[in-house]
Amino acid sequence: MSHNLDKPNSDDEFAELQFSQFDTLLDEGAVCISDTESDDDVLIVGETPAKLLPISAPPQSTLAQTSHCSFQPALPPPNSATSQRSPHTILPQLSPRPGSARTSASPTQAVSPVLQYPTGVVRLTRYQDQPITSTTVSLSDLIQPNLQKAILSTFVLDLDWLLPHFADTTKLLIVKHYDPRIDRRGIYQAGRLTIVHPEFADQRFPIMHSKIMLMFYPRHIRLVISSANLLSIDWTALGNIVFIQDLPLLDEPRELYGFGLTLAQALRDLSVPEQAVGQLDMVDFSKVKAQLVTSVPSMAGRSKFHADAYGLARLAQVTIGIRKSLSPEQQRDWLTTHHCCYGSSMGKLTPEYLSDFYLSALGLDSAQEFRHLLSPATSTGSLSQRVHVGFHTQTQGKVNKFGSSARQSIKFQSSYYFDNHFPQDCLYKVEPVYKDCLIHSKIILARFGEMGRNGWIYLGSHNFTPGAWGHLRGGSRATRKVYVNNYELGVVLPGVTFERIFGRDSVLWNGLAVPLPFKMDWEPYGRDELPLIS
Known part of the structure; x- marks a missing residue:
């Protein structure tokens, strides 16, 4: 609500x-x-x-x-001088390593591990x-x-x-x-x-x-x-x-x-x-x-000077860099990417928004550019189907072991779900790794290539909503601007591989395993299943 x-x-x-x-x-x-x-x-x-x-x-x-x-x-009060006004110190100056150019640590200062x-x-x-x-x-x-x-x-x-x-x-x-x-x-x-x-x-x-x-x-x-x-x-x-x-x-x-x-x-x-x-x-x-990805409200003064550095625009900047680092074969596979997006709060989604998000997350300006890179005869009508949106079901909300105190943190307005334009077929069930618990994480898994082995991961504060990532307004897509409502912050981990190890799906980044709060085998909602509506 x-x-x-x-x-x-x-x-x-x-x-x-x-x-x-x-x-x-x-x-x-x-x-x-x-x-x-x-x-x-x-x-x-x-x-x-x-x-x-x-x-x-x-x-x-x-x-x-x-x-x-x-x-x-x-x-500041009238006639006050900025150089003299220091009512308190919010954070004292950082103590660098011993022997640094700024200051030396005290001989009795404890050393961090x-x-x-x-x-x-x-x-x-x-x-x-x-x-x-x-x-x-x-x-x-x-x-x-x-x-x-x-x-x-x-x-x-x-x-x-x-x-x-x-x-x-x-x-x-x-x-x-x-x-x-x-x-x-x-x-x-x-x-x-x-x-x-x-x-x-x-x-x-x-x-x-x-x-x-x-x-x-x-x-x-x-x-x-x-x-x-x-x-x-x-x-x-x-x-x-x-x-x-x-x-x-x-x-x-x-x-x-x-x-x-x-x-x-x-x-x-x-x-x-x-x-x-x-x-x-x-x-x-x-x-x-x-790679850091942030959002700042479009009405904020700072956003007016850095509008291309936030939300979908910033995500596109990051993914363009990832795509350019790939081999020619991997760049072709890049166009097969599917996105699995999970958040604890659902936005007012439409097929058009899913398509816009998909293209931005590929680092592309338009569906025309997508068709040009893939094949002139390729239809872009199914782009929104490449975005899978995970969300808890009503049943999962009822059986979660921490009751209403946890359930109230999962948000999906009924007016959004029952709106004629909401793409209900994009919803997928997520199964928590820890049974009967609810997931508050905000995660995007981008997978491409043979068996979806390669990709990247986003994690942070962005729910999968227009308020968090921004939505496009204006004329043609190339000239439209991203309008954001929220302050958000997260990271994209590039160079991720998705493996099957000892019969389990695993995610590796930088040589280390990346634990996820859910299993990766998402299933579409059944005919009679409803999301956890607040």
Whole structure:
């Protein structure tokens, strides 16, 4: 069911900002953009929180740590100088390796352990009654000793559950979805905790849905990108997927490029203060093979300058690069690709949207280009049939072992399913690897070649919805623009192979197995089967 968010009062004490002021405020660590009404046809709400905690009333444990607890206004007071205005430090300067050009570590400073995940791995969240395995992870598992500070983002937040995971000395900067019913505009700080909201401009239903963690240690940074919110149910009662990579620090700062540059832009899009983003030039990204894919609302000021870097447009950029790296034979096989797309929230899909998504995910501009590359006589009428959309059935929702608390996080509006234009024949049943559990992950499997052996995988926060990936508006497809509603973030893992090992379907990337929360033998919905409608 859609959230009906009320428009904020026009006399709100926190001022509405124009994009021209946005970058300046990032440097000062205080950002606040108001949201106003706009078309809601792209609204897709991903989750319903099991527990919402208003940040205007933080936990008692948080208040006990500080004598100062206030909202900082977004705009500086009259006659204030930016260079003199520094009411608080959100994240202190990162401590590089001992002997670096910036600073030296204290002789008593503890040294972080050897990098656990130097080349990147995929893990699944561990259900509360599930045995510990090498393919699963809890939030506690991700937090190593000597954590100095962390940047976290989430759609829904439970501070009572989250804060005990971190030492009292760890500084936390949380980027949170803005809900006018419980949140106030501006930057919020209480002791070690700082909460900010990204820009929302001219939107009736703004959604900040990205889930990323950057954990700062004395000698490395841990990058975590997932589909899980920062609340208990997402880490103990729902199947979520997590990408983890440990990145060493450099001895000297280095100009950002590739993944590092894209990550810096993504953090700026989320209103992470520049003093924190600037620390990325001390990070070694040379072993990162994943490709970052983000979405930013089209009405946001930043999107106007980087419109080709988000949603479907960004996915196309990534897949064009993958296609160009293939051999001529593999490039021909590329045109046989099928996409299996799973998300916990269903969008307002149409056959036209599935075709647009399919072509974008191939890195092609049009159906005409597809026909030209394959065969002039090839019909494109079946392109939408190459997109299989996985979703839980009504029966699976009823028998899941965690009951309604898990079921409420799976969203499919009945008005979407029974719409005359919804392609019901694209729906496929997914069978969870862990029996009688529901899956909250957001995953795309792209398979091509003989037996679908080659391909790539997307994982992150994007549900398979127009609100997350964007939809095309305008005239011809070549001139149409992508319009996005949500903030989203995920990674594409290129060079994936799909194998049959010991009678089981397996996914390999970078020489390592990629665990999936579902089995790969999807089946079409039966005649009398219905999806889990909320």
